[in-house]
């Protein structure tokens with residue numbers, strides 16, 4: 001079964017790079033451009049993993065993570081924050097908001113898929129009988 005990743009990201013270049021890397025890995029990627037759209041798409045798509053930019057319009061990544069964690073079933077989906085290296089405290093705030101982990105931007109294309117693979121639940125993808 002195909003692993004589905006929801007990537008909540010307002011920046012097109014970041015999205016294209018991650019989409020390219022994850023498509024090459026065989027993952028399906030769906031995108032939301034802001035937190036509000038991301039919450040709607042998470043509920044509709046039930047992805048295996050959510051990648052969450054922190055600096056987003058409408059509501060920031062922390063607020064988005066907190067809202068996602070309150071939603072039944074969606075709240076079980078692991079969230080990995082994409083944090084800015086320069087922003088001290090981003091990582092702690094991301095974990096406090098309910099993220100399972102964080103990856104610093106700029107991402108490393110060579111290691112990115114391995115970095116996120118460890119956050120994908122072993123029973124993924126849904127529809128395989130579970």
Ligand code: MN
Nearest residue numbers: 010053055056
């Ligand atoms: Mn952003």
